[in-house]
Amino acid sequence: MRDESKSIRQEQIEQAAYAVLEEKGYGGTSMLAIARAAKASNETLYNWYGDKVGLFSALVRRNAAEVKAMLEDQIAAGGDAVETLQRVGPVLLQMVTTDRAIALNRAAAADPTGELGLTIAAEGRDTLVPLIARVILRGRDQGWFAFTDLNMACETYLALLIGDIQIRRVVGRVPQPDAATCAARAHAALCHFVLLFGAPPDRKPGL
Structure with a gap:
């Protein structure tokens, strides 16, 4: 074929x-x-x-493919970390709140075996979060951020970006956010992240 x-x-x-x-x-x-x-x-x-696990792994990988490709390209290019987060943030938020992503998470929540949840974690979060962490670490190396605990910094960024929107989508409390909403929230999340973890002014790039 x-x-x-x-x-x-x-x-x-x-x-x-x-x-x-x-x-x-x-x-x-x-x-x-x-x-x-x-x-x-x-x-x-x-x-x-x-098998079924392989099929649903493929579904999760397809959902995450755009964000994963963007992160890998930006990491390979060695570009500015803040600009990378500006580009990736809205796409990541859209990805985790699509109807397909929500369908997978609803099914995982109702799966007593935990098999689907493990698949979503392995092909989604466990694949993307290390890439996001690399971008944030590069931001520290570039002088944008100051932190000692990379895991805490990464988790804080994701909490600011996604918050409880995905959970509220799963339980049917909010509609899927449109592109403009995702862009605005991603921008606000990055601004708050910089306030929390920004390096002193005399250490920031260009200063």
Whole structure:
């Protein structure tokens, strides 16, 4: 199968996976049910994804792919850390509050095995947070930030950026924020982060 055709087919399968997940929950979702919903063969799903964990790992990776690529590109380029956070913040906030991300988190909360939660953590947070930490550490090296506990600095940034919005989305209390809302919140989060962890003025770049 050509790459373009395979990509289209994978998107159809993954759309079907979300539909079955919403209807049956993670525990009630099977590869066979997804294959039937996608009008695909069960063999195709196993060949492409391995098993149910592999399929849902792929869903989480796809959700996180844009943010991961942005962070990796910015880290490789060695650019300004504050500018990197300005670019990445809105995209990260949008990513964790999309309907698909919320569907996965709702299903994980209802999964008594904890399997889906582990998958989301491994392919989402455990992949992205170390990259964000590298950007924040580079900000200290560049003279923007001053801190001794990198983990605390990183967790503070994420708390300022995301707060309880994702949880409120999961329980149906707030709608999905639009791009302008995400941009405004990301800007405010970065400003507050700089107030909390900004280096003394005489140490900041260009001063």
